[in-house]
Amino acid sequence: MPERTRDGAGESGICAGRVVIVTGAGRGIGREHALEFARQGARVVVNDVGVARDGAAAGEPVARTVVEEIRALGAEAVANTDDVADWDGAKALVASALAAFGRLDVLVNNAGFVRDRMIVSMTEQEWDAVVRVHLKGHAAPLRHAAAHWRDEAKAGRRPDARVINTSSGAGLQGSVGQANYGAAKAGIAALTLTAATELARYGVTANAIAPSARTRMTEGVFATMDRPESGFDAMDPANIAPLVVWLGSELSAHVTGQVFEVEGGRIAVASGWHHGVPADRGGRWDPADVGPAVDKLLAAAPPAEPVYGS
Known part of the structure; x- marks a missing residue:
């Protein structure tokens, strides 16, 4: 059995034999996911419609370019240009994996773009477009992949499947000028928790990442950051892929319903909302008494x- 190295594909690797869909895989973080999955033995469906940074139609053949890179590594891949935020397009994406490789083991939802604007000047179209591509663009592929895995489980072929969603610090903490993006990314975190609970019975785990890296969406923030003398570029999008590939492997079966923050060489588990210690009056509050109680709760x-950006 040939050995796998960082620069080439063989028959070993922690995802050997698995079939992976990566959405938004034509550039940036998604491209690095696709390449690393291939290095680790997976067969990859590279999905990307080839739009501009703000989602404007561009029709660039970026999915095909990544497929060629994967094939140059000696691995298998096919390109897909379906719109993941379209219900039928997402269904066709899942079908393309089954048609090409006969199975589906991992769905990595990564596609998205930004249209940043302060909330007081944001247009309805800017809101709708960003929420659509991020939130619906996660929900639609997840829905159709989940239906396939449910059918497999009911047929006695219990999957060992994975969903890795892409949230953001903007969704976990908020981000000035990104109300549309932050709201969608917060929704993705909640979607992940729900999916992890609903799909466990079928042999499917669901986790999310909140990555920080240099991409088209963050180029204005990270482009000018100096690289350290060590040569390690903490903002290289390739730094995100190892966690995602591990989450897509059989090794991660015990991990579900988590959101991981990842940047450079750092991985952390984000702690989400928790129930706070209540102030319990034992009956209905008088509005005049609420303020002092809230102040006491906030102090504790x-x-x-x-x-972000505040």
């Missing part, structure tokens, strides 16, 4: 994380 609560 841990401080909130600051909003």
